[in-house]
Amino acid sequence: MKSSTLRQLAPVAAFYILVLATPTLLSHDYYYLSILNMAGIIAIIVMGLNLLLGFAGQISLGHAALFGISAYTSAVMTATYGLPLAVGMLSGVGLTAVVALVVGMPVLKLKGYYLAMATLGFGLIVYIFFNEAISLTGGPSGFVGIPQLQVGSFVFDSDLSYFFLVWTTVTVVLLISLNLINSRIGRALMALHASDKAAQSMGINVARYKLFIFVLSAVFAGIAGVLYAHYLSFVAPSSFGFHFSVQLITMVVLGGMASLWGGIAGTVFLTAMPEFLRAYENMEVIIYGLILILCMMYLPQGMAGGVSKLIALIRGRFGHAR
Amino acid sequence: MDLGTFLQFLAAGLTVGSTYGLAALGFTIIFNTTGIINFAQGEFVMLGGLLAVVFMHWLAPGLPAAVVLAVLATTLVGLVMERLTIRPVQHTSVINLIIVTIGVSITIRGLMMLLWGKDTYVLPAFSGTTPIPLLGATIAPQSLWILGITLLVLAAMRYFFSRTIFGRAMLACSFEPKAARLMGISVERMVMASFMLSAFVGAVGGVILTPLTMTSYDVGVLLGLKGFAACILGGLGNPFGAAAGGLLLGVLEAFGAGLISSAYKDAIAFVVILAILLWRPSGLFGAPDTERV
Numbered sequence: 001m002k003s004s005t006l007r008q009l010a011p012v013a014a015f016y017i018l019v020l021a022t023p024t025l026l027s028h029d030y031y032y033l034s035i036l037n038m039a040g041i042i043a044i045i046v047m048g049l050n051l052l053l054g055f056a057g058q059i060s061l062g063h064a065a066l067f068g069i070s071a072y073t074s075a076v077m078t079a080t081y082g083l084p085l086a087v088g089m090l091s092g093v094g095l096t097a098v099v100a101l102v103v104g105m106p107v108l109k110l111k112g113y114y115l116a117m118a119t120l121g122f123g124l125i126v127y128i129f130f131n132e133a134i135s136l137t138g139g140p141s142g143f144v145g146i147p148q149l150q151v152g153s154f155v156f157d158s159d160l161s162y163f164f165l166v167w168t169t170v171t172v173v174l175l176i177s178l179n180l181i182n183s184r185i186g187r188a189l190m191a192l193h194a195s196d197k198a199a200q201s202m203g204i205n206v207a208r209y210k211l212f213i214f215v216l217s218a219v220f221a222g223i224a225g226v227l228y229a230h231y232l233s234f235v236a237p238s239s240f241g242f243h244f245s246v247q248l249i250t251m252v253v254l255g256g257m258a259s260l261w262g263g264i265a266g267t268v269f270l271t272a273m274p275e276f277l278r279a280y281e282n283m284e285v286i287i288y289g290l291i292l293i294l295c296m297m298y299l300p301q302g303m304a305g306g307v308s309k310l311i312a313l314i315r316g317r318f319g320h321a322r
Numbered sequence: 323m324d325l326g327t328f329l330q331f332l333a334a335g336l337t338v339g340s341t342y343g344l345a346a347l348g349f350t351i352i353f354n355t356t357g358i359i360n361f362a363q364g365e366f367v368m369l370g371g372l373l374a375v376v377f378m379h380w381l382a383p384g385l386p387a388a389v390v391l392a393v394l395a396t397t398l399v400g401l402v403m404e405r406l407t408i409r410p411v412q413h414t415s416v417i418n419l420i421i422v423t424i425g426v427s428i429t430i431r432g433l434m435m436l437l438w439g440k441d442t443y444v445l446p447a448f449s450g451t452t453p454i455p456l457l458g459a460t461i462a463p464q465s466l467w468i469l470g471i472t473l474l475v476l477a478a479m480r481y482f483f484s485r486t487i488f489g490r491a492m493l494a495c496s497f498e499p500k501a502a503r504l505m506g507i508s509v510e511r512m513v514m515a516s517f518m519l520s521a522f523v524g525a526v527g528g529v530i531l532t533p534l535t536m537t538s539y540d541v542g543v544l545l546g547l548k549g550f551a552a553c554i555l556g557g558l559g560n561p562f563g564a565a566a567g568g569l570l571l572g573v574l575e576a577f578g579a580g581l582i583s584s585a586y587k588d589a590i591a592f593v594v595i596l597a598i599l600l601w602r603p604s605g606l607f608g609a610p611d612t613e614r615v
Binding site for chain 2: 053057059106107109110111112113114116117118120121122124125128129131132242246249253282283284285286287288289290291292293296297300
């Protein structure tokens with residue numbers, strides 16, 4: 001095992017120990033656990049989006065749709081057609097990957113605003129489909145009766161059991177992502193972020209790497225979608241609209257583009273925030289907006305950048321921190 | 323399809339398309355002076371309509387005054403947006419700018435929701451609602467207002483950019499800011515002016531459409547997207563191509579809704595846009611020099 005891999009393993013192990021201890025620390029309070037479950041599910045998408053946006057520099061305003069495709073596919077397969085859970089979950093993730101491949105091939109040739117617009121257009125088309133294909137998806141009122149997850153005779157039927165499932169998945173996805181960005185692929189992605197022309201001239205197959213990372217981030221969104229559908233046992237189109245895509249971007253930006261740890265922190269913070277703002281109804285929308293603006297102005301590296309700046313400051317080194 | 327139905331669809335399409343066109347024009351004005359696509363453009367359209375309603379309700383100054391006030395207030399919002407959020411982050415990447423303008427758009431939307439709630443509002447029509455018969459179709463008087471004002475705004479913009487010194491200075495900034503600065507043009511002021519102008523144009527679109535289609539805090543998202551789609555259809559950076567793209571998009575949508583499915587009306591526009599993006603990203607009227615890898 002390479003030393004770089006070992007160096008990442010320690011913080012991930014520490015993180016997982018914290019995960020295992022969390023339910024006890026929260027004295028098994030189902031309310032906090034349910035918030036953390038949602039945060040964990042969203043964190044999986046955010047990690048994928050972070051690889052795409054933060055590392056490879058490609059924006060997607062359609063990730064909510066990919067998340068939704070997986071959730072609906074698994075829901076329809078298991079609830080409508082009564083197929084086994086494994087089939088539903090695999091087809092959910094699989095279809096998401098295929099859709100990302102088919103959409104990504106032409107769309108990723110576009111850059112900047114055009115890419116933002118194209119992914120947004122894709123997201124909206126899918127959202128409209130969820131709303132209008134009533135016989136398949138249940139339309140605006142949603143899809144009910146999605147079965148709970150089950151392994152052998154063990155049924156995931158509590159917030160606590162889902163907590164371990166979700167956050168173990170988060171840890172695995174984190175480990176995969178950390179390994180990826182420290183690999184040859186990760187360096188290629190960062191190269192094409194800096195300048196795709198330069199990357200191309202270095203012999204990096206830019207188109208293929210962009211497609212790879214787009215499909216991988218879609219697979220993460222797909223995994224999250226499956227977990228989401230079976231955890232809530234209910235899905236509705238409103239969860240997969242443009243607003244959610246923007247929320248995902250906000251989480252990446254707040255955590256720190258190109259920081260996976262920051263992404264998880266940003267996700268937990270922004271998922272929990274509305275719960276603490278209950279008294280000020282409707283404030284959260286404004287706060288999302290302000291976070292986006294203020295981060296870009298004062299904290300372009302997000303919370304992760306802020307923390308490392310602070311550490312650098314404390315150490316008395318005023319050089320620029322990463 | 324008989325002539326009456328055809329004209330009916332056409333009129334509906336051109337009416338809505340005018341607003342897309344005005345939003346698209348707003349996008350182009352900012353894009354041309356700054357290279358920024360302002361994702362809050364739709365919010366300018368929403369502000370125009372919603373503020374007019376609000377002024378009518380709370381100040382009761384009568385329709386014309388409310389309309390003028392709303393357009394002026396939105397123009398002011400454009401100014402404030404540029405000063406507070408765009409100027410401080412000038413030299414940053416495209417993705418960061420996209421994120422900033424998205425941030426502004428949801429902040430404005432959130433504020434309006436907080437202040438006026440989620441209700442849907444309507445303005446009275448400018449000159450009554452008695453439909454005008456025309457060759458078997460009926461056209462709402464407001465449609466004529468919308469088309470007329472859109473054409474007026476377009477003509478004024480054309481005059482402004484080609485005949486006035488201020489307009490030409492703005493164009494100069496778009497071609498080469500450094501050279502413009504050397505010629506004694508204040509690029510900062512031009513950027514500010516472009517945000518005000520595009521807010522103005524968007525607000526006009528919002529105000530004239532509201533009597534026909536109603537408004538609420540969240541109509542800006544879709545109007546903005548359609549406006550940007552219109553830009554791409556017409557060719558990003560070409561103001562009159564953008565306006566034409568808006569009209570075309572409106573007509574396509576109206577016929578799509580009428581002939582194919584009204585449920586998928588909004589999807590039709592985006593399918594068209596995706597096709598255009600992939601087939602000819604420079605748009606119908608743009609030069610085909612593209613930024614593709």
